[in-house]
């Protein structure tokens with residue numbers, strides 16, 4: 001057995017540099033059924049919904065849900081004092097409404113389904129003011145439909161909160177690893193929470209089967225949804241403002257390096273798809289997964305894609321990085337990542353708690369442990385010697401209750417102090 005496989009099976013953090021990834025993605029992207037026009041279409045749809053979002057969720061200001069982009073010099077000084085490029089953070093951990101990266105894809109899918117449904121029923125046209133969707137006539141109409149989803153936590157929050165705000169009946173099938181506070185938050189928002197003893201793949205199967213038996217239901221399929229994927233990809237358009245504000249012009253020799261936490265693959269895959277369209281060979285993308293569930297890594301390495309399950313490799317998919325506890329990757333996203341993702345790496349839970357603590361101490365930024373998976377990428381990919389703009393994508397945290405955050409912070413502090421003795 002080669003060393004890489006041996007390390008994976010023994011749950012040691014690894015980096016798999018993907019040699020199949022194409023250097024100039026244009027030709028490959030042209031072979032796909034979805035392209036730049038889908039990204040543009042999604043961006044326009046989000047803008048049509050912006051007045052409605054602003055009305056339903058005043059914290060979003062103008063109704064465009066977007067996250068801060070920040071240079072993180074304090075953490076850089078402590079962790080990577082000699083790194084060559086510059087270090088930034090794209091803080092999807094702080095996206096309003098959903099409190100995680102799922103605000104991009106999840107909320108977009110609810111928008112798309114709602115727009116299609118209302119147009120089909122002659123209740124809306126694309127040039128109207130979309131705030132009318134919150135009026136009782138339409139709200140009552142949407143109450144006749146159910147939005148259903150399976151989730152390890154954050155996708156459920158995103159779909160549940162958005163659907164309930166529009167008037168839908170919302171139903172979330174939670175896998176065993178979903179945190180209690182996420183279930184409580186959904187229940188408080190009037191969302192039906194169904195708890196499963198199995199993992200995400202199992203919860204998704206149960207939810208899909210249930211949806212097939214009902215009418216007037218839409219199942220948001222995290223493993224196959226093109227809407228989710230396209231919603232995430234819009235991040236590549238939105239980042240242009242951040243880059244301009246920071247005087248960043250990526251080139252092939254000084255590219256963007258993105259470090260993206262990966263679960264089923266929709267979020268990092270959609271973002272990678274968008275960035276490769278917009279920035280071509282001037283962007284490199286790396287996915288982070290827990291050592292106990294490197295499903296995307298193994299699926300690309302073995303070319304088994306959606307048929308791969310980490311349990312077959314003796315890995316248990318048990319991790320505190322709940323958004324990332326996915327044993328079997330999206331069969332729609334994984335084959336694409338063979339050509340678009342530059343590399344995959346794995347992380348240990350303890351290291352994520354340590355980084356959660358360090359990020360709070362150095363930058364005063366609060367994230368959940370799965371969201372820290374991006375940070376260790378710089379080290380494990382040995383990219384500290386690579387020139388360019390390194391962007392750690394933090395993916396969740398805004399809504400973590402203080403009492404729970406304090407416990408995670410304390411765990412991280414102990415680990416940090418022990419690591420220095």
Ligand SMILES: *Cc1c(COP(=O)(O)O)cnc(C)c1O
Nearest residue numbers: 154263264265266267323395396
């Ligand atoms: C869902 C999630 C991810 C990964 O997204 P996938 O589409 O499942 O790959 C990363 N981080 C957090 C916090 C998440 O909730």
